[in-house]
Amino acid sequence: MRTSVEQLPENRVRLEVEVPEADVRHAIEHAASDIAETARIPGFRKGKIPLPVVMARVGKDALWQEAVRSHLESWFWSAAASSGIRPVASPDVELGAAPPDGGAFRFTATVDVMPRPELVDWRGLEVAAPEPEVPAELVERELDAVRATVAELAPAERPVREGDTVVLDLVGERAGTQRDYVAEVGTGRLVDEIESALVGMSAGESKRVGVSVEEAETMDVEVTVKEVKERVLPPLDDDLARAASEFETLADLRADVERRLREDVEGEAEAVFRENAVDALVEASRLEVPAPLVERRAAELWAGMARSLERRGISVETYLAMSGQTQEQVVERLRAEGERAVRRELVLEAVADQLGLETSDEEVEAFVRDQAEGVGDDPDETVRALREHGTFESLRRDLRLRSALDAVAAGVTRIPVDLARAREKLWTPEKEKAGSKMNIWTPGSEEAPTR
Numbered sequence: 047m048r049t050s051v052e053q054l055p056e057n058r059v060r061l062e063v064e065v066p067e068a069d070v071r072h073a074i075e076h077a078a079s080d081i082a083e084t085a086r087i088p089g090f091r092k093g094k095i096p097l098p099v100v101m102a103r104v105g106k107d108a109l110w111q112e113a114v115r116s117h118l119e120s121w122f123w124s125a126a127a128s129s130g131i132r133p134v135a136s137p138d139v140e141l142g143a144a145p146p147d148g149g150a151f152r153f154t155a156t157v158d159v160m161p162r163p164e165l166v167d168w169r170g171l172e173v174a175a176p177e178p179e180v181p182a183e184l185v186e187r188e189l190d191a192v193r194a195t196v197a198e199l200a201p202a203e204r205p206v207r208e209g210d211t212v213v214l215d216l217v218g219e220r221a222g223t224q225r226d227y228v229a230e231v232g233t234g235r236l237v238d239e240i241e242s243a244l245v246g247m248s249a250g251e252s253k254r255v256g257v258s259v260e261e262a263e264t265m266d267v268e269v270t271v272k273e274v275k276e277r278v279l280p281p282l283d284d285d286l287a288r289a290a291s292e293f294e295t296l297a298d299l300r301a302d303v304e305r306r307l308r309e310d311v312e313g314e315a316e317a318v319f320r321e322n323a324v325d326a327l328v329e330a331s332r333l334e335v336p337a338p339l340v341e342r343r344a345a346e347l348w349a350g351m352a353r354s355l356e357r358r359g360i361s362v363e364t365y366l367a368m369s370g371q372t373q374e375q376v377v378e379r380l381r382a383e384g385e386r387a388v389r390r391e392l393v394l395e396a397v398a399d400q401l402g403l404e405t406s407d408e409e410v411e412a413f414v415r416d417q418a419e420g421v422g423d424d425p426d427e428t429v430r431a432l433r434e435h436g437t438f439e440s441l442r443r444d445l446r447l448r449s450a451l452d453a454v455a456a457g458v459t460r461i462p463v464d465l466a467r468a469r470e471k472l473w474t475p476e477k478e479k480a481g482s483k484m485n486i487w488t489p490g491s492e493e494a495p496t497r
Contacts, residue, residue: 049125057161061137063125065151073113081112110144122155128439130395132160134336162396163333169457171330173323174466176315180307188303193279196290202276205248208232212244213273218257220265226272240269247271323455327397328389335388343384348377397450405445410438413445 048064081104118139126133137157145151199211206212210231216224229235231244243255251271256264280286287299355365366373397403414432415425432438 047121047125047128049129051129051131054156057159058156059131059159061122061125061129061131061155061157063121063153063155065121065153067145067148067150069117069121070113070145070149070151073117074109077109077113077116080116081109107144114141118153121153125155126157127443130443131157132339132392133157134160134338160336160339160392162399163331163392165327165393165396165400166330168323168327168330168397168454169459171323171326171458172461172466172469173319173326173458174463175319175322175460176463178308178312178315180304180311184307185300185304188307189282189300190279192290192299192303193282193286194277196286197277197279199275200278202274204274205246206231206244206271206274207276208245209277211275211277212271213275214244215270215272216240216267217270218265218267220259240267243269244271249274319460320451320455323458324390324393324451325386326458327454328393331393331396333389333392335385335392339388340381340385343388344377344381347380347384351376351380391447394447394450394454397454398446401450401453403446403449403453405442405449407442410442410445414441 047066047069050062052060052062054060118141122137122139123133135158137155140154142152142154202210208231212229212231214224214227214229216227231241234241236244237257239255239257243253247253247269249271253269255267255269257267259265280289282296284295287293287296291299291302293299293302352362355362362373366376369376411429414429418425418428429438432441
């Protein structure tokens with residue numbers, strides 16, 4: 047989608063937008079499909095009416111009007127996003143002529159936009175930087191995981207515990223019979239009712255367990271424990287290192303575990319510091335975010351969350367019931383996340399403008415190719431798909447913001463977290479001006495305190 051931006055007075059812009067032929071054709075076909083769902087035409091079933099028949103029935107002009115009505119908003123917001131502007135109100139739109147067959151469509155949108163924030167010099171900011179630490183217990187936990195890879199199973203002369211491996215007979219009229227079934231308790235390989243029943247049983251013991259098969263129906267399964275085995279971990283020594291890794295000594299294995307953990311912890315600490323840096327700049331800059339921007343971002347987050355749940359086979363209603371939340375509570379949380387994200391993006395866009403940062407096509411493609419190769423995708427195909435689906439420009443914008451964040455993180459002064467917390471508790475004249483939250487009545491007060 048080609049878009050040109052003209053800056054107007056009083057934080058307004060005019061967008062000249064050209065919708066490509068493929069998008070126009072999609073909109074017309076989508077509109078015809080919607081009309082076909084409800085139209086009744088003799089000789090055709092609802093929803094199966096060919097496009098030429100729909101056009102002949104309703105007329106090309108009416109079909110075009112429906113296509114514009116249903117797609118103009120998404121065209122506008124796509125153009126706004128690719129242009130890097132932040133509309134804060136509905137646009138005034140001037141439509142161009144309906145395109146001839148096989149042509150593009152043009153329209154003009156004039157809209158109020160979010161003004162750029164007044165940035166402070168971020169090089170004067172002090173930002174808390176977490177100190178990466180690798181707890182000794184985390185190293186030991188990783189070494190235990192290595193031990194588990196070469197652990198042996200030994201008979202356990204005791205009742206079943208979670209983590210044990212058991213040999214079972216499972217017999218049920220509707221479930222059939224499974225002999226010598228091997229499973230590790232607590233891994234979810236067995237249904238919940240059987241997993242719960244197994245804990246505390248001993249070898250040779252049988253138990254009849256009711257298993258849910260439908261919403262209000264259960265079936266009985268006779269569970270017999272034939273063997274109980276526990277995982278025996280080998281000692282932490284050089285033999286373990288040679289058996290479970292490429293290292294010859296335990297010292298070398300431990301050093302490698304510590305190195306990998308330190309890399310992870312350092313990455314997490316750096317991510318926290320970068321968030322702290324941009325948040326410090328947001329707090330220090332004059333920035334008022336209009337409610338429509340926040341509401342739109344919250345709606346986008348909610349829609350994305352619903353799609354993610356759907357892909358996992360979970361309905362929104364089920365998620366709300368499982369999490370013990372109402373939709374209003376979730377949306378309110380997403381609204382706070384949306385406002386924080388919008389504030390960060392606005393400040394970083396201002397930084398990028400101030401520094402004159404740009405991201406070239408070559409830089410975007412290099413990033414895409416690197417990511418595609420990392421997951422085994424075809425780099426050329428991935429680049430082509432991004433361009434066709436209109437996400438190439440949004441990725442360019444994301445990389446530009448990342449470059450701006452790089453500049454901010456490099457420019458602020460890092461200070462220890464403890465020092466930052468101590469300074470937050472210090473008295474300053476600004477805090478005095480903010481006033482106290484205590485409501486103490488004095489003779490000069492206009493109102494006496496209520497009881």
